[in-house]
Each structure stands twice: as structure tokens, then as C-alpha cells.
Amino acid sequence: MTSIPAAVALLALTLGIASAPEAPHTRIEICYDPTFDHQVPHTPILIDGDNNFTAANGVTGGSGTYPDPYLLDNWVIGTSSQNAIEIRNTSLPFEIRGTITCGGFSSYLHDGLRLDNVTNAHISSFQAAYHRIHVAIENSTNVSFETGFVGGVDFPDQGSVTAVYVWNSSQVTISNLDDSWGGGSVAIGVHLATVRNTRVEYSRLVAPGTPISFDHSQGISLVSNDVRGSNGVSGSSSAGVLVSDNAFNWCLALHMEMFRNVQVLRSTFENDADGLQLMSVVNATIRGNSFGPGPTDYYGGGGFTSISSRDLIVMDNEFRHIHFGAQLQGSANVSVFHNIFDRILYPAFDDRGVENRWDGGYPSGGNYWSDYNGTDLRNGPGQDQMGNDGIGDKPYVIDGDSRDRYPWVTRWGPTVDNATVDQGDAFGASPLSHQFAVGLPSPILVAIRATPIQPRPPFLPRPKG
Numbered sequence: 001m002t003s004i005p006a007a008v009a010l011l012a013l014t015l016g017i018a019s020a021p022e023a024p025h026t027r028i029e030i031c032y033d034p035t036f037d038h039q040v041p042h043t044p045i046l047i048d049g050d051n052n053f054t055a056a057n058g059v060t061g062g063s064g065t066y067p068d069p070y071l072l073d074n075w076v077i078g079t080s081s082q083n084a085i086e087i088r089n090t091s092l093p094f095e096i097r098g099t100i101t102c103g104g105f106s107s108y109l110h111d112g113l114r115l116d117n118v119t120n121a122h123i124s125s126f127q128a129a130y131h132r133i134h135v136a137i138e139n140s141t142n143v144s145f146e147t148g149f150v151g152g153v154d155f156p157d158q159g160s161v162t163a164v165y166v167w168n169s170s171q172v173t174i175s176n177l178d179d180s181w182g183g184g185s186v187a188i189g190v191h192l193a194t195v196r197n198t199r200v201e202y203s204r205l206v207a208p209g210t211p212i213s214f215d216h217s218q219g220i221s222l223v224s225n226d227v228r229g230s231n232g233v234s235g236s237s238s239a240g241v242l243v244s245d246n247a248f249n250w251c252l253a254l255h256m257e258m259f260r261n262v263q264v265l266r267s268t269f270e271n272d273a274d275g276l277q278l279m280s281v282v283n284a285t286i287r288g289n290s291f292g293p294g295p296t297d298y299y300g301g302g303g304f305t306s307i308s309s310r311d312l313i314v315m316d317n318e319f320r321h322i323h324f325g326a327q328l329q330g331s332a333n334v335s336v337f338h339n340i341f342d343r344i345l346y347p348a349f350d351d352r353g354v355e356n357r358w359d360g361g362y363p364s365g366g367n368y369w370s371d372y373n374g375t376d377l378r379n380g381p382g383q384d385q386m387g388n389d390g391i392g393d394k395p396y397v398i399d400g401d402s403r404d405r406y407p408w409v410t411r412w413g414p415t416v417d418n419a420t421v422d423q424g425d426a427f428g429a430s431p432l433s434h435q436f437a438v439g440l441p442s443p444i445l446v447a448i449r450a451t452p453i454q455p456r457p458p459f460l461p462r463p464k465g
Contacts, residue, residue, distance in 0.1 A: 069093035353401030
């Protein structure tokens, strides 16, 4: 019989697990990482107040200062009756690293790590399995969670298992999180509720329920994540949201409802049922994104949908081989230009007609439509002067009162030198620089350029070290 490391044997006894090896992907294997051969078993840890950062409570070093935070290092904690690590009401800097927590068999009533009313916390190389919530952060400020692996298998039918839950907190960063550790998964990857200035980045989130959800929050940044769970990213009643350089695959992708001041930039949407959907959103920029079918389905997914929204800019995006491109339903003051619509079953829809614009005026032009059947023999604002200019001589008709007046005849846009967006045509009374706030004291100004930007590789794990 293969021997079990001492740390695992003691953890097994703590949980009431037999000390014999189990089949692959069972609780013992999930709760022990052989690369951490110096981990030491510890009973559940509770620290309440700065005075309780003591060796008896799991502190292995540090002085509680910024250059030398208190350190809880390399513990393995098994518990089925309480939170594995709970720290509350502290203000001194501390760090938890190289630690594994493992919950009970089927109750899932307790958490792996719970922080409540703490300031200045850093968690790194943290692993958790079989908890109600793997990491809970509440009423806290300046917390960073980096390189975390959470998961487990054989989740019970009752209740939900959440990887990271953040409530009523600010300045929280979640980085390099993987919610599928051990071959299992969680119901909810990251849930943010009533948070401010919080960032989720460089993470792989495949929760079968909802990989990322948030509500009643401000200043949210989702950057360079790989999102593959069923419901993708879902948010409501929030403001100042940045979604940049993410990959959405095989999910409902990105749904935002009742938002203000949104940017969705340089992200890829592949094999997604709904792609990007905005409902009751005010002031958003959708730029430099790619909507495609993935490796198999030709018309497998959707593109961009706006429902009951206003003051939107949709530009420099590519829609290819998908079911629908851009849909505007009950939306007003929407500008859609400099996009590529390549072999789309239903390229565009707009039920508000002249209230929206499908081009950037002349000579900037509108969009490229692969099914456009016009010629390019003339130029000028009225397309009545001899000589081509890269813009079709007749409009691209979307419906009876919606049209792209200056469709591109190539994917690369017009050939007129120094093409600029026509301010009045593209944005009505809005200035050329479309202004919006992103949860910051002063607004960020985004200048709208005529030259398309190309999507960047969306998911690049943050370098270690």
C-alpha cells in the first residue's frame, strides 16, 4: 500500500477520512499538494483583532508592518465544523500564503477563508476545496488574492458552492484564480456585491453556474480572464465597469443590466449563445472586440444586443460567421461604425431608425458588410464625384429607416487620406471625444479614432515572480 504523507494523514483524521489512499480525484488528493512538501497540519485558525496575531493562532513570522506583514505560512487545515481560517477586525498588514484548507463531507456549511472588517491583507498560493464559500471577503479594504486554486468534486445537490465572495468592500484585487482545481468546479466563480474599485484579472473561471456575477457595485474591472462557465459574466445595477482583453467561450458570455458608464474592449466572444447583451445601459463604449463561432459551428453564436439602452458607441469590432451581428431594440443615440460584419446570417437590426447612426459620416465611413453588393466608382459626401474612395456609392440598407450611408467596400476602410469621424453625423450633439467615468474621481476621456484597432490575445496569465 502506498504511504501517505504525514500532513495528509493528520488532515484525514481531522476530517474523519480513512487513512488509506483513495481513488483519483478524491478528497485526500484534492486536499494535498505534493509540491508543498513542507506544509504542516494546523487546527482551524481564528484571529479577532490585531492583538491576536500570535504564534498560537498560526502566525509564523512578521511584525505587522508594510515591509514586514504578519505571515501565516504553509498550513494545511481540515475542518468540518467551522471556518478553516477566520480573521476579523484587523488593520495591521498580514499575508497568508502556501496554505490549503479542506471542508467537510457533505454539509458545506463553513468557509475556507473568511475575512471580515480587515484592512491590508494579501493572500497568495492559496488552495481550498469542499467549503460553502472558499474565500469570503466582507466589510474589508485593500485586500489582494493572488494565485488561488479552488474546487472539489462530488458537490452536494443542496446549496451552492462559491469560489470567492466579496461583499461591501473596496480596493479588492483577485488575480490568477482557477475555480476548477482537482477536476471539479464550483457553482459560482466570483460574486461581487456592493463593492467599489475591485478588479478580477488573469483568472480561469469555468463555474457551471455563473463564473462572474456582480451587483450594486462601482468601479469594477474585469481584465484578461478566461471565462467558460454556462452563464458567463452577469451584472446588474452597477456603474463604472471596464471589461477588457477577456476570452468568453461556450457560455452566455456577458450580460449587463441597469448599468452606467461601461467599456467593453478587445475581448473575444466565441461559440457564445448571446455574446454581449446590454439592457437599460446608459453611456457605453464597445470597441475592438471579436465575435466568432469558435472552431466548429459556422453560425453558432450571437454578437451584440442593446435593449432599452442609450448613448452607446459600437466601433472597431469584428463580427464573423455568427447568427446575428448587432441588434438595437428600443435603444437610442447609438453609433455603430468601423465594424466588420463578415458572413452574418442576420447582420443588423434597428427598430428606432433615425434615432441611431450606422456610419461615422464622410469621409470616415461606416462599416464593412460582406453581403454589400454596391460599387465604388464615385466619391464625396454625396458619392456623386468621379473616382473611388473605398466607400460604396449607395447606402447599405438595414431596414426601411435604418441604413449605413457610407459602407466600406473592403475590410480596411476608406482610401481617403486623413479620414476623420464626422462629429455631427456620428454623435449628434456629442463631442468627438466621448466622455465617461470609470469609477474614478475625474472622468476619463476616450478619443474616437477612425483607424480600427485589432483585438489582442485576451488571456495571458500574469507572470510569476
